[in-house]
Amino acid sequence: MALFCRMLILIATLASSVVLYADDDIVTMQLEKALVSYDEAYDIYIKSVTTWFDRRESEARSRGDKTLVDQISEERQEFTAKNIQPKTLPRTIKNRLATVKRNTELAYKAAIKEYTKAGRDEEASATEKELIEFEKGRTIPEDAIQFQGKFYKIIDSPTGWQNAKTICQEKGGHLAIIRNSDENEFLVQQLEKANIDSAWVGASDEKTEGEWVWIDGSKVVDFSNWGGKEPNDFGGEDYLCIVSYIKGQSGWRAKWSDQGSQSKCFVCQWD
Numbered sequence: 001m002a003l004f005c006r007m008l009i010l011i012a013t014l015a016s017s018v019v020l021y022a023d024d025d026i027v028t029m030q031l032e033k034a035l036v037s038y039d040e041a042y043d044i045y046i047k048s049v050t051t052w053f054d055r056r057e058s059e060a061r062s063r064g065d066k067t068l069v070d071q072i073s074e075e076r077q078e079f080t081a082k083n084i085q086p087k088t089l090p091r092t093i094k095n096r097l098a099t100v101k102r103n104t105e106l107a108y109k110a111a112i113k114e115y116t117k118a119g120r121d122e123e124a125s126a127t128e129k130e131l132i133e134f135e136k137g138r139t140i141p142e143d144a145i146q147f148q149g150k151f152y153k154i155i156d157s158p159t160g161w162q163n164a165k166t167i168c169q170e171k172g173g174h175l176a177i178i179r180n181s182d183e184n185e186f187l188v189q190q191l192e193k194a195n196i197d198s199a200w201v202g203a204s205d206e207k208t209e210g211e212w213v214w215i216d217g218s219k220v221v222d223f224s225n226w227g228g229k230e231p232n233d234f235g236g237e238d239y240l241c242i243v244s245y246i247k248g249q250s251g252w253r254a255k256w257s258d259q260g261s262q263s264k265c266f267v268c269q270w271d
Helices: 002-017 025-062 066-082 098-117 121-136 161-170 181-193
Strands: 146-149 148-159 198-204 239-243 258-261 264-270
Touching: 025 066, 025 098, 098 161, 121 148, 146 181, 148 161, 148 181, 161 198, 181 198, 181 239, 181 258, 181 264
Parallel strands: 198 264
Antiparallel strands: 146 148, 148 264, 198 239, 239 258
C-alpha cells in the first residue's frame, strides 16, 4: 500500500497549489484513477506471488527437500528486498502487473505534459518526481544485463515487430532504443554471444514513410548506423532490426536494416 500512500501525498501536494482550478480537473482525476488501479493490481500481484512461494515451500517440505526449501527462501528474500522475480515464476503472474503499470506511466506523462502546457509548473514538477519514484519500482528480469544504467534482455522467440513491442511492454519494458555507438556495439555483442544474426529493436517509420521514430516518440536523429542502401522500404519495410552478422558479408556487422513482416528475435529494455 506504500504506492497508495505516495499517491495521497501527491494529490495533497497538487491540491494545495491548484485551488484556482475546477474541482473536476480531468488530468488530476485521470492520474488518480490510474494510481488507484495500479495499487489494487499490485496488491493482487503480491498476494499471487506469496501464494506461489507458500505452495512451493509446502511441497518441498513435504518431500523433505532441504535444498529446495533453502532455494525458495533465498528467492523469497530477493523478491521482498529487491523485487527480483524468480526465473520459475509463472508467466501469468509475471505479466499480471505489466499492462496496468504501463497505463499508469502514460497517465503520469500525460499529466506532466498538460500541466506544463497550462503553465502549472509546480504541479508538473511534483508529478515528474512522483513518476521517477514510481518507475524505480518497476520489475526487471533477474537475467537482464545492465549496461550504462539500463537493462537489456534478448528474447529468443522469433515473432513480428508489433508482437515483440507488445511482449516487451507486458514485461514492464519496451523494445530497445539505441542512442549511441556504445549501446549499438553492446547489443551486437550480446547477439553474437547468443548466436543470433539479427533482432528487432524499437524504431519504426510505419506512420510516415522515411521518418524513423523510436518507441518513446523521439526521432532517430542523433545516432544511426544504417547498412548500405538502407533503409530502402523494399516491399513495405517499416521496422528496425540490428544485424550482428550476415554470412559472407562481414561489413554488415552492427549495421541497421529496415525489415517487414518477418519473425525475429528481439531486445527488450528497462530504463
